[in-house]
Amino acid sequence: MENKQIIGLFVHNHPGVLLRVTSLISRRGFNIDSLTVSPAAVEGYSRMTIRLQGTEDDVDQFINQIMKIVDVKRAEVMPQGASVASELMLIKVSCRDHDTNDILAVTSKYHASLVNLGDNSMTFRASGAPEDIDTLVSELSPFGIMEMARTGIAALEYGDKCLNT
Amino acid sequence: MKLNGSEIIAECLLEQGVDTVFGYPGGAVLNIYDALYKYSDRITHILSSHEQGAAHAADGYARTTGKCGVVIATSGPGATNLVTGIATAYMDSIPMVAITGNVTNDLLARDSFQEVDICGITLPVTKHNFIVKDVNDLADVIRKAFRIAMSGRKGPVLIDIPKDVTGALCEYTPRTPDVLSDPVLSSAEDFAAAAEIIANAKRPMIYMGGGVVSSGAEAELLEFAEKTDCPVASSVMGLGGFPASHRLFMGTIGMHGGYETGKATDNCDVIITVGARFSDRVAGDRKKFGQDAKIIQLDIDRAEINKNVKIDSYLLGDLKDTLKLLTIACDRTTHKQWNEQLSEWSKKGAVTETPASENYAHPYHVIEAVRKLTKDSDIIVTDVGQHQMWVSQKYRFEEPRTWCTSGGLGTMGYGMGAAVGSAVAHPDRRVVLFTGDGSFHMNLNELATVKSYNLPITIIVMNNTVLGMVRQWQKLFYGCRFSQTDPHRATDFVKLADAFGVKGLRIHNDDDVESVLAEAFSKTEPVVIDCRISPDENVLPMIPPGKTVDDMITEME
Numbered sequence: 001m002e003n004k005q006i007i008g009l010f011v012h013n014h015p016g017v018l019l020r021v022t023s024l025i026s027r028r029g030f031n032i033d034s035l036t037v038s039p040a041a042v043e044g045y046s047r048m049t050i051r052l053q054g055t056e057d058d059v060d061q062f063i064n065q066i067m068k069i070v071d072v073k074r075a076e077v078m079p080q081g082a083s084v085a086s087e088l089m090l091i092k093v094s095c096r097d098h099d100t101n102d103i104l105a106v107t108s109k110y111h112a113s114l115v116n117l118g119d120n121s122m123t124f125r126a127s128g129a130p131e132d133i134d135t136l137v138s139e140l141s142p143f144g145i146m147e148m149a150r151t152g153i154a155a156l157e158y159g160d161k162c163l164n165t
Numbered sequence: 166m167k168l169n170g171s172e173i174i175a176e177c178l179l180e181q182g183v184d185t186v187f188g189y190p191g192g193a194v195l196n197i198y199d200a201l202y203k204y205s206d207r208i209t210h211i212l213s214s215h216e217q218g219a220a221h222a223a224d225g226y227a228r229t230t231g232k233c234g235v236v237i238a239t240s241g242p243g244a245t246n247l248v249t250g251i252a253t254a255y256m257d258s259i260p261m262v263a264i265t266g267n268v269t270n271d272l273l274a275r276d277s278f279q280e281v282d283i284c285g286i287t288l289p290v291t292k293h294n295f296i297v298k299d300v301n302d303l304a305d306v307i308r309k310a311f312r313i314a315m316s317g318r319k320g321p322v323l324i325d326i327p328k329d330v331t332g333a334l335c336e337y338t339p340r341t342p343d344v345l346s347d348p349v350l351s352s353a354e355d356f357a358a359a360a361e362i363i364a365n366a367k368r369p370m371i372y373m374g375g376g377v378v379s380s381g382a383e384a385e386l387l388e389f390a391e392k393t394d395c396p397v398a399s400s401v402m403g404l405g406g407f408p409a410s411h412r413l414f415m416g417t418i419g420m421h422g423g424y425e426t427g428k429a430t431d432n433c434d435v436i437i438t439v440g441a442r443f444s445d446r447v448a449g450d451r452k453k454f455g456q457d458a459k460i461i462q463l464d465i466d467r468a469e470i471n472k473n474v475k476i477d478s479y480l481l482g483d484l485k486d487t488l489k490l491l492t493i494a495c496d497r498t499t500h501k502q503w504n505e506q507l508s509e510w511s512k513k514g515a516v517t518e519t520p521a522s523e524n525y526a527h528p529y530h531v532i533e534a535v536r537k538l539t540k541d542s543d544i545i546v547t548d549v550g551q552h553q554m555w556v557s558q559k560y561r562f563e564e565p566r567t568w569c570t571s572g573g574l575g576t577m578g579y580g581m582g583a584a585v586g587s588a589v590a591h592p593d594r595r596v597v598l599f600t601g602d603g604s605f606h607m608n609l610n611e612l613a614t615v616k617s618y619n620l621p622i623t624i625i626v627m628n629n630t631v632l633g634m635v636r637q638w639q640k641l642f643y644g645c646r647f648s649q650t651d652p653h654r655a656t657d658f659v660k661l662a663d664a665f666g667v668k669g670l671r672i673h674n675d676d677d678v679e680s681v682l683a684e685a686f687s688k689t690e691p692v693v694i695d696c697r698i699s700p701d702e703n704v705l706p707m708i709p710p711g712k713t714v715d716d717m718i719t720e721m722e
C-alpha cells in the first residue's frame with residue numbers, strides 16, 4: 001500500500017552531498033514531494049528531511065540505496081505518531097473581492113499571522129504540520145492565492161533518540 | 166618530508182601496493198607524469214592508445230588479480246574518455262581508482278581549456294568521487310578512495326585533481342593501509358532460519374554470480390554445494406567461481422542459459438542466491454522467477470535484497486564468511502532424484518548445431534578447440550555480442566579470475582583494453598581474446614599497445630561481417646528488417662594486424678581451426694586470427710526478454 005513517509009538523513013556537509021542524494025532519487029525513480037537541508041546539531045554535518053511516497057518496500061529500498069552514498073551517515077524513517085513534523089509557509093491572498101474579515105476568520109483558525117497588508121493582498125505566515133498547512137491552503141484558495149512559498153518539512157522523532165550519532 | 170602533490174600520489178599508490186598503472190598523459194597531468202618518470206623503477210605505467218582502452222585495461226587487471234585497478238587521464242576529453250570504462254567497472258562491481266587531472270584551481274568553473282566537471286559526469290557510475298582542491302587533503306583522499314573501492318561491494322572511485330595541487334608542496338607522512346574487513350551483519354537466528362529452509366528443500370538450487378569471485382569465496386561455495394548436494398547455475402559474471410567440470414555444475418542461467426537451468430528455476434522449491442542480483446538477463450520475468458520457490462539471498466549489499474525479486478530469507482556479509490557459517494548450520498543431505506531429473510533436462514535441451522560449411526567455421530568448434538589448448542589458469546577475455554554468449558555457454562571455466570567480460574553494461578569495445586590489462590598482470594599465462602568484427606572495430610587501436618609491450622595475446626575475431634546479436638534480434642522481433650547491422654566493411658584483419666606489426670592468421674572453415682590455433686598458440690607474441698563465421702549463426706537457446714523457460718527459443722529459420 002502506498003503512503004507518505006518522512007525520512008531523516010544525517011549527512012556529511014561536503015560539497016555535492018545534496019547533488020548525490022537528489023541524483024540517486026532521480027535515477028532510481030523515487031517519488032518525493034519535499035526535501036529540506038539545514039545544518040545539523042553537530043558541526044560539519046547536515047540534516048536532510050525527505051518525504052517519500054511509496055510502499056513499505058519502496059521506503060526500505062530508498063533507505064538501503066541512500067545509505068550507500070559515502071557521505072550519508074544515517075537514514076531513518078520518522079515513525080508516524082511518534083515524531084513531530086512541521087513546515088513554514090508564507091502565503092499572499094487576494095482581498096480585492098472579499099471582506100478581509102472572512103479571510104482572517106480562516107487564518108486565525110490555523111494561527112497564521114498577518115505579516116503584510118497590500119492594496120489588494122494580505123500576506124500571512126503559517127507554520128505547523130504539513131497536513132494542516134495543506135488544509136489552510138485549500139481553505140484560502142476560494143479567495144484567490146496570488147503567491148506562496150513553503151519551506152518543506154522538518155521532522156524530529158519523539159523522545160531522547162537522535163539521528164546525530 | 167616535503168613532497169609535491171604528484172609525488173604524494175606516487176607514494177600513496179605505493180602505500181596501497183600498486184606497482185602497475187594504466188593511462189595516457191596530457192596537459193593537466195604533466196606534473197603527475199613527471200613524478201611517474203621519477204618513480205618508474207617502482208611503478209610501471211602502461212600507455213594505451215586511447216583513455217577508454219586504459220580504463221578497460223585497469224578493469225581487466227583488477228578482474229584477473231583481485232587487486233584495485235588504477236587508471237590516470239588528463240582533464241576534459243581525457244577524463245570523459247574514461248567514462249565508459251568506469252561505468253563498465255561500476256556495473257560489474259570491479260574495484261578501480263581513476264585519477265584525472267583538472268585545470269588549476271583559479272581556472273575552475275570558467276569553462277577553461279580542457280575543463281570538464283568529471284565529478285558531476287561520473288556521479289551515477291562511481292561508488293564515490295572526490296575533487297581535491299587542497300594538497301593537504303590529497304594523501305588521505307587517495308587512501309580513502311582505495312578503501313571505498315575495495316570494501317563492501319567493490320567498485321570504481323574517481324579522484325579529480327587540479328593541476329596546481331599536483332605541483333604544490335606539502336608534508337607527507339607514510340601510512341600503512343587499513344586492513345579491510347566486512348562484518349557479517351546477520352544473526353545466528355538468520356542463519357538458522359536459512360538453514361531450516363534448506364533442510365526442508367526437496368529440489369534446491371544455487372544461483373551464483375560475480376560476488377563469489379569478488380569475495381574469493383570459491384572454496385566456501387564448493388563446500389556448501391557439496392554438503393547440501395545443490396546443483397549450481399551461474400550468471401555470466403559468476404563463471405569461474407565454480408568448476409564447470411563438477412557434477413553439480415549446470416551452466417549459465419538466463420537469456421542464453423541452458424534449458425536445464427531454466428527448468429531448474431521453474432521447478433525448484435528453494436533458490437540459494439549467492440552474490441548475484443537477479444538482473445533482467447537472468448530473471449527475465451521477475452514476477453515469475455522462481456515463483457514456486459523460497460528464495461534465500463547471500464550478499465554484501467543490503468540494497469540488493471528485495472530490489473528485483475522478493476526474498477524470503479537473507480544473509481548479509483562477505484560471502485566467504487556467510488557461506489562458511491551457512492555450511493556449518495546445514496546438515497549433509499543428498500538430492501539424488503532431483504539431480505537425475507536435471508540431467509534428463511540437460512540432455513533434452515541440447516541445441517542442434519548448424520551443418521558444416523566450406524566458407525565458415527562453427528563458433529562452438531573454435532571455442533572447444535581453444536579450450537583443448539588452454540590450461541585452466543589461462544585467461545579468457547571477450548567483447549560483447551554473440552561471440553561473448555557462445556564463449557559463456559561453451560568454454561568450461563575451472564578457476565576464478567580467468568574470465569573477463571562486460572556482463573552488466575555490455576560494453577562493445579571492452580575486450581582489447583581488458584586483454585591488455587590481463588596480459589600485463591599475468592605475463593606467465595596465456596590470454597585469449599574472443600571478439601567480434603563489430604566490437605573489434607570499436608577499439609582495435611589498442612593493437613598498437615599490444616605490439617608496443619609485445620603482449621602475447623591471441624585475438625580471435627569471430628568475423629561474421631555483421632552485427633550479429635542485434636541482427637539476431639531483428640530476425641526474431643523485427644521481421645528480418647536488418648537496419649544498419651550489415652556494415653559492408655572491407656577490413657582485412659590479417660593485413661590490419663600486419664600494419665600494426667602483429668602476426669595475422671585466418672581460419673576459413675572448420676578444417677583450419679586446429680592447425681591455425683596450434684600455430685597461434687606456438688608463438689609468444691600477439692596474434693590476430695580472422696575467424697570466418699556465418700552471418701546467420703545464432704545464439705541459442707534464447708529466452709526472449711521478459712519471458713521464462715516456457716517461451717525458450719531452441720531453433721531459428
